[in-house]
Amino acid sequence: MAIANTVVLLYFIIFSVPVRVLAASQQQLRFDGKGEFRILQVSDMHYADGKSTPCEDVLPQQFPTCSDLNTTAFVHRMILAEKPHLIVFTGDNIFGFDATDAETSMNAAFAPAISSNIPWAAVLGNHDQESTLSREDVMKHIVAMKHTLSQLNPPEAHFIDGFGNYNLEVLGIENSSFVNKSVLNLYFLDSGDYSTVPSIPGYGWIKLSQQLWFQQTSMKLRRSYMNQPEAQKASAPGLRSYMNQPEAQKASAPGLVYFHIPLPEYASFDSSNFTGVKQEGISSASVNSGFFTTMVEAGNVKAVFTGHDHLNDFCGELTGIQLCYGGGFGYHAYGKAGWARRARVVVASLEKMKKGGWGAIKSIKTWKRIDDDHLTAIDGQVLWSKSSADVDNSVGLGMLK
Template identity: 60%
Template sequence: MADNRRRRSLFHISLLSASLLCLFLSPIPASAQPRKLRFDANGEFKILQVADMHFANGATTRCLNVLPAQMDHCSDLNTTAFLSRLIAAEKPDLIVFTGDNIYGPHVKDPVKSLNAAFAPAIASKTPWVAVLGNHDQESTLSRQELMKHIVTLPYTLSQVNPPEAAHYIDGFGNYNLQVHGAAAAAADSFLQNKSLLNLYFLDSGDYSKVPSIKGYDWIKTSQQLWFNNTSTKNLQREYNAEPNAQEGVAPGLAYFHIPLPEYWTFDSMNATKGDRLEETSSAKTNSGFFTTLVARGDVKGVFVGHDHNNDFCGELKGVNLCYGGVAGYHAYGFTGWPRRARVVVAGLNKNRDGKWGGVKSIRTWKRLDDQDLSRVDAQFLWNNPGN
C-alpha cells in the first residue's frame, strides 16, 4: 500500500513538472500583466510567504534532511508540488518569496532554475513578488541581473528598485506595494482608491562587505531613508488626504530575507507561537532598522526566512517579528519537521453604515507539507485599537 501511494505521488509530481515546463515553452499572454492589489469583497487580503526554496535543477536535485523513506524519490519537484498544493488550498491574493529562492552553488542555469522555482505561482496566475537571499547570486548572475530577470516573468509585481530612489539606494529588490480597498463594484466599499495596507520589500543583502565586520549583510541607511520617505511623505499623506481622508497611518508589513538582530530577543518560551530550533543568523552589527520601524509606527509585522528551523513569531515594541519556516526540500531542515509556509491575512473593519473601513486586524498561521496540509499556530498579530 505504501509503495502504491509512493508511485502515485511520483506520477503526480512528474505530471505537474511536465505541465509547468509547458508553461515556459508557451508564449506569455497579454493577460499575464498583474492586476492591482486590493481587498476582496469579504474585506480580506491574504498573503502566502514562501521562504528558502533553495531550488536547483529540478528532478536531479536531491532533498536534504528528510526521512529515510522519502530519500530515494525526493527532489526539487517536491518543493514544486508543495507550493502548488499551498496555492490551491489557500488561494492567496499575493505570494511573497522571501529569498534563497534558488541555491546558487548547485545551480547549472540560474534563469531556468528561477523559472522553475516560481512556476507554480505563475501557473496559478496569482500576483507574486520576490526578494533575494544570500544564496541566490552564488551562481553566474549578479543580484542585479537576477532581479532584472525576475521582473520580466508573468504575473510578478517585483521591482528592481524604486525609480525615485534608484540613484542612491543600496541593493536590488527594494520596493513598496499598496493594497487598496475593495473594488468599487462592491456596494459597501468607498475606499477603493485608498491604500489600506502597505507592503515593504527590502534587499537584506548577502554577506558583509566591510572587512572588519564578518558574517551576514544588513539593511543599509539608504534603504531606511527610502522606507521613511515612502511611509511618511507618500503613503501617510495619501491616506490622510481627501477624498475619504483617514486618521492616523495605514498599517504595513515588511518582507526580507536575513533576520534583524532583534530576533535574538525570543526563545521557545517567550515567542508568541512557533518553534525556535536554531540560533538567529543575523548581521553582526545592528544597522538600526528595527528602531526605524518602531519610530515610524506603521509596520506591524516583519517576515523573514534564512534560519530554516525557526518558524516563530514574537512581539517586541509593537512589531511582530516572524519567521516563515523552510519551504524547500533542497534546503537544510530538521528531519521529521515538515516543510512549511506562512499565511498572513489582513481584515477590514465594517463601519456602522455597513461600509468597509480601514484594517481591523492582521492574523497568521502556517501550513505544513503533510498529508492534510495541516494548519498550525493560528494567531492574531495585531488588532486596531481604534476599531
C-alpha cells in the same frame, strides 16, 4: 554648496513630491469582496536543477523519491489550499551553488506562482546570486517574469543599496470610501548577502540608503492615507502640525515588511514570548544597522517576515512589531528530518461597518501550514488588531543622568 544643503534639499524633495503613481500596466492589489487580503509567504525554496536535485534532511524513506519537485508540489498545494491574493518569496529562492543555470532554476522555482495567475513578489536571499547571474541580474530576471509585481528598485534609484527594494499598495474594497486608497502597505527590501566591510564578518544588512527610502515612502503613504475623505488629493492645511500629534500615529494604514535575513532583534525572544519554534540561533548580521528602530519610529509597521533560519518559524512581538519567520519551505535546503517543511499565511481583514460597507483594517492574522497529507494549519495567532493598537508605553522621564 554647503554640505548641509544636501540635507535641506533632500527633505524639500521628500515633502514636495506626490505619492508614486502606478504604471497603467501594473496589476493593482485590492481587498476582495469579503474584505480580505491573503498573502502566502514562501521562504528559502533553495531551488537548483529540479528532478535531479536531491532533498536534504528528510527521513530515509523519503529520500529516494525526493527532489526539487517536492518543493514545486508544495507551492502548488499551498496555492490551492489558501487561494492567496499575493505570493511573496522571501529569498534564497534558488540555491545558487547547485543551480547549473540561474535563469532555468528561477523559471522552475517560480513556475507554480506563474501558472496560478496569482500576483507574486520576490526579494533576494544570500544564495540567489551564487549561480550564473549577479544579484542585479537575478533581480532583473525576476522583474521580467510573468505576473510578478517585483521591482528592481524604486525607479531610477541608481544609488540605493541592493536590488529588489520596493513597495506595493493594497487598495480598499470596491465601492467603499477606500476604493482609491492604500489600506495595507507592503514593503520589500534586499537584506544583502554577506558583509563587504572587512572588519565586519558574516551576513549583510539593510543599509542607510534603504532605510531612508523606507522612511520617505512610509511618510508619504501616511500623508496620503490621512487625506480624508477623498483619497490621495493634495495635502490638507495644517497637516504637518497634525502629524506631530500622537493621534496621527494611529491614522495610518498598517504596514508589513518582507526581507530575507532576520534582524538582530529576532534574538529578543524565548519560548515564553513567541508562537512557533526556535530550533537554531538567529543568523542576523553581526552588527545592528538600526532598521528595527527605523520601523518603530515610522509608527505603522505591524509585522516583519523573514526567512534564512529554516528551523525557526516563530512570531514574537517587540515594541509593537511582530517579528516573524516564514519557516523553511524548500526540500533542497537544510532542515530537520521528520520536521515538516512549512509556509506562512497572513490574512488582513477589513472592518464591516454597522451602516453597511467597509472600513479600514480591523485585524491581521497568521498561521502556518505544514507539508503533510492535510496541509495541517498550525500556530494561528492575531498579529495585530485595531483594538490592541491603543497601548501607550509612556516615556519615563526625570532620570538623573
